[in-house]
Amino acid sequence: MATDSAKYTLIYHAGIPGRGEFPRLFLEATATPYEDTALTVGQDAVKPFLDGSFDGSDANPLPFAPPVLKHGSVVISQTSNILLYLATHASALSVDDPALFHAQELALTVLDLNNEIHDTHHPIAVSAYYEEFKDEAIKRAGDFRKNRLPKFFKHFEDNLQRSSSDYLLSSGPSHADLCLFQVYDGLLFAFPRLMAKTLPEYPKVRNLYERVKAAPRIKAYLESDRRQKYSMGIFRHYPELDEPEEK
Amino acid sequence: MATDSAKYTLIYHAGIPGRGEFPRLFLEATATPYEDTALTVGQDAVKPFLDGSFDGSDANPLPFAPPVLKHGSVVISQTSNILLYLATHASALSVDDPALFHAQELALTVLDLNNEIHDTHHPIAVSAYYEEFKDEAIKRAGDFRKNRLPKFFKHFEDNLQRSSSDYLLSSGPSHADLCLFQVYDGLLFAFPRLMAKTLPEYPKVRNLYERVKAAPRIKAYLESDRRQKYSMGIFRHYPELDEPEEK
Structure with missing residues (x-):
């Protein structure tokens, strides 16, 4: 081409x-x-x-x-x-290789999770300030913590369990692994208490995250000025959305 | 293959x-x-x-x-x-043809709209009954009617305006047109009053919908038993979410 x-x-x-x-x-x-x-x-x-x-x-x-x-x-x-x-x-996957569609399927599911994380702080109107619908955000984040994050993470853990490689797909590393790394990393910023409580249940997801993070090119990128910091984007840390104390 | x-x-x-x-x-x-x-x-x-x-x-x-x-x-x-x-x-598009990625881009945007339509009746928890978060649904549907549907429909109208064919892409019909047909059709079921009020602003979108609907294979399908009816899926008709009377 x-x-x-x-x-x-x-x-x-x-x-x-x-x-x-x-x-x-x-x-x-x-x-x-x-x-x-x-x-x-x-x-x-x-x-x-x-x-x-x-x-x-x-x-x-x-x-x-x-x-x-x-x-x-x-x-x-x-x-x-x-x-x-x-x-x-830029990479070599072909439409004749089912691995392309399998990677795409898993990447899309990670991106769905990414959207749901966004919606925890913007459940009503994307153009509104967070504070305008904070009560609704607290409700939505509660459902996210209780139902949605476990459902997605169990799905990724199950696929890692079934994979014959150390990646989401038996065929080896793909963009799906990079997507999962990124969402996991953002969740550590936005929901540190939830993640600390939940992650022991998903050891293979955690292991994948740590290995991607330590891969030489990713490590060099993360330590460079090219990696921008989390702030007020998709991943935001609002303590009231992150696993409040039981009452 | x-x-x-x-x-x-x-x-x-x-x-x-x-x-x-x-x-x-x-x-x-x-x-x-x-x-x-x-x-x-x-x-x-x-x-x-x-x-x-x-x-x-x-x-x-x-x-x-x-x-x-x-x-x-x-x-x-x-x-x-x-x-x-x-x-x-099943069709002939190749990754060497930018039209594949252009169709995919527009189809994904229609599917994003489809998700936002779902979220008008389920803004807090997908597993909850509609009635449980009806107040929040009314707020979210208000933003959908005022901001989101116009933003998406203007986008599709603009792309139809720029296209040199009668379809979303200058290269001709694609799955993106079928996706837009389906979401438009579902919106006529779920938000009939909003659509009646809004659609004159998007004549090219309406025209595309009518032409897809009249295409022989689609027409035969829609008239067949294979086409299932809208009920309690993504597209639901709740009058309180559809353009209430001004007060």
Whole structure:
């Protein structure tokens, strides 16, 4: 494909890891050269992709929201779609290999969990301030702690248990493992008490997290200035949402 | 690929269109032979895919939730992933064609809208009865009517406006158009008053819906017993969530 030698450019909001972190980790893990406009340009880089004035807008649909990936003349959006593109272009997976669809299936489930984590602090209106619907957030976070996080983590633990490799898939490491690493890492920031209480039940998930974190390229990335800090993005630490004392 | 001549089996909850409807419409629109276990087996068909006892469970990950697609020895889940599989196997799209990723991007955005529609009646806990968090549902539906539906529909209208074909993509019809048809159809059931008020602002979206609905294979499907009715799935009609009278 003509564009495969072209440069990858990742466009995402500046200042938070957010959904941009999933493709960013893939690019870092595979040592794929890329420009991260959150670092090189800043927040202004996002605007043309939302108002339709971006270079190549005649041949590519208008993105709904960042992250956006630019690769030569190809512009695509939606986090899981960018991972799919990278898996089939920057990496070697083929549609003839069921592992592509298995990795995609697990990555999508991790991204569903990521959305549910977002919704713990924004259960009613994404455009509202947290404080506006704080009572509803406390209710939703309660359900998340009691039902949703255990359901998702049990699912990942079960798949790791069934895998013949040390990764989610028997075929070996994939973008699904990187996605699970990222959500686990964000949960340690947002829900430290819940995670401390819950994690002993999911030893294989914890082990996967620790191994991905210690992998040389990921370790170097996490220690670099390229890794942005959690603050007011998807992962937020509100103590009242994180496993309050029993009363 | 050896499995390409194998039979497609779609496994989804019996009794509602739900998320199974997106791959179902693709299979119907492309005249791809398939078995729909919701009709041939009923709800029992789902169980082995959730407890891990399904045929082929040694070589395929455990699904998180239906829909599930079985094709020869390949078993995959996640709605958008099933669409991707069908687009590259039952249909002819290739990863060398940016249209695959553009269709996937737009389909994922429609599926995001689909999730937000679900959350209007379940904003706090998916496992709770609607009535348990009805006050919160009324708040969330208010934000959906005022902010979210217009944001999504404007996005689809803008992309139709920019397209050089009569479909979301200049390259022609894709699974993204079928997804938008389905969500639009479900919204007419769940939010008839909102849609009556809003739709004149999105003439190209309405036109796409009408054309897909009148396409011969889709029309025949919709008139058949294979099309299940809306009831208590993603699309539910609660009058109090649908554009109450101004007070």
